Amino acid sequence: MSFNKTVFLPVDPDAAFALITEPERLRRWKTVAARVDLRVGGDYRWTITPGHAARGTFTEIEPGKRVVYTWGWEGDAQLPPGASTVTVNLEAVDGGTTVQLIHEGLTTEQEVGHAEGWNHFLERLVLLATTGDAGPDEWSAAPDPIDELASAEASLAVAQRVLQGLKDSDMVARTPCEDFTVDGLLDHLFGSIASIGTALGVTVPDRPTASPEVRIAEASQVTLEAFRARGLEGGLDMGFAELPATLVANILNLELLVHAWDFATATGQELAVSPVLSDYVLGLARNTISPQMRGASFAEETLVDESAASMERLIAFTGREVAGI
DSSP states (O other): OEEEEEEEESSOHHHHHHHHHOHHHHTTTTOSEEEEOOSTTOEEEEEEETTEEEEEEEEEEETTTEEEEEEEETTOSSSOTTSEEEEEEEEEETTEEEEEEEEESOOHHHHHHHHHHHHHHHHHHHHHHHHSOOOOOGGGTSOSSOOHHHHHHHHHHHHHHHHHTOOGGGGGOBOSSTTOBHHHHHHHHHHHHHHHHHHTTOOOOOOTTSOHHHHHHHHHHHHHHHHHHHOSOSEEEOSSOEEEHHHHHHHHHHHHHHHHHHHHHHHTOOOOOOHHHHHHHHHHHHHHOOGGGBTTTBOOOOOOOTTOOHHHHHHHHTTOOOTTO
């Protein structure tokens, strides 16, 4: 069985090729995180939605015309990485480019599921190419099932959406984090992610001159991929102490989701967070922030109405004022 669909994009073939191959553009319509080695024989890993990563190898590449890659899912015995093939053909037409996607090597059941997925994401691709913004992906909002790593990936999706909205003039804005401007908080967030990556044994890339979204996305992708490969068992040497891996994952969740709120609040952006995610991360926060941490890493919990949403209660639990939400 195979899936075959063609859509029209109002951009030239080179721009269309970039949209389907470059991590920064893939994150805007198809993936939460993306690693791409764009050469024949090179591999890729795309976190399509939290908890679900596709992997494969590029077998044909003709910039602006065609790309072919193998496809499968991490941890899926029925369709493992490399088990099927995706071909994307680009053709220049009047006013833009047609994008034909063919997914071969699927069972009947797999074709049904992948058709739903490709239809969803191709619709987002068309929206991005047409309007410049595909919007937040509802499929990444509420992981099911959810665990510490799936929630961290969902939190990353939220954070990246806010980071994409930052402007150069926002860098000097004060944030709800005492003593931090937006620029300073970006350095802090990168440092936190990089320290976790180092503990996981990977080198975290840093491009300070890249956009805030690219800088944090690249660091997070490397760190989360390493965390996925390692798992949540045992402890991690964080340099200052060995911590349970689950606790380190909790910290990563808080860094991504709470600081996303900080950036949004500082720059007047709307923060879209599913209650499923904020409920879960609030639970992680309660298991992470001990009374001994108050006054040092976290201020005292602030008060909110009992009817407040879980995101507001999470923010209050970290010691931030939420009256302006």
